[in-house]
Amino acid sequence: MITAVDPLAAEYDQILARLKLTPPVRTTRAEGEKLDAHFAEGQFHLAYASNALDHARDPLAAIRQMVRVVEPGGWVYLWHFANEGATERYHGLHQWNFEVRGGEFLIGDGRQRLRLQTELGATAQVACEEQTAFNKRVVIAKIRKAQA
DSSP states (O other): OOOOOETHHHHHHHHHTTTTOSSSEEEOOOOOOGGGGGGGGTTTEEEESSSGGSSSSHHHHHHHHHHHEEEEEEEEEEEETTTTHHHHTTTTTOOEEEEETTTTTEEOOOSSSEEHHHHGGEEEEHHHHHHEETTEEEEEEEEEEEEO
16 A cells, blocks of 8 residues: 655645546645654555655654654665755755765755764664766665664
């Protein structure tokens, strides 16, 4: 079963209604930072975010929530364009940078830079890599929740 989550779910529903479209999966209105208000701990096998968390108020909190809602040994997979905050000069939606440097996945806002593995500690193990998509650098984090 797939569960789609976005804070703009109501707006998506309006657009779909106007276009007379029915998606295969309806989007649930929820903020990444507050997944615990909607989903039980360990409810999912996998949580996935693609080019979205750089728009969040607090991407680290959203990642922690994603780790929370996957089962022990489950995965969180992040796929984001690198350093969108800096590219967009921290205006509009892109307030955060994601990058891979020295084998570490880093999250920053132009003032601070956090090491994801350090922030998650023993709750999860982080592996990261870089790729290219649409002629842009993409950073990927594969986060495995610790076994119970």
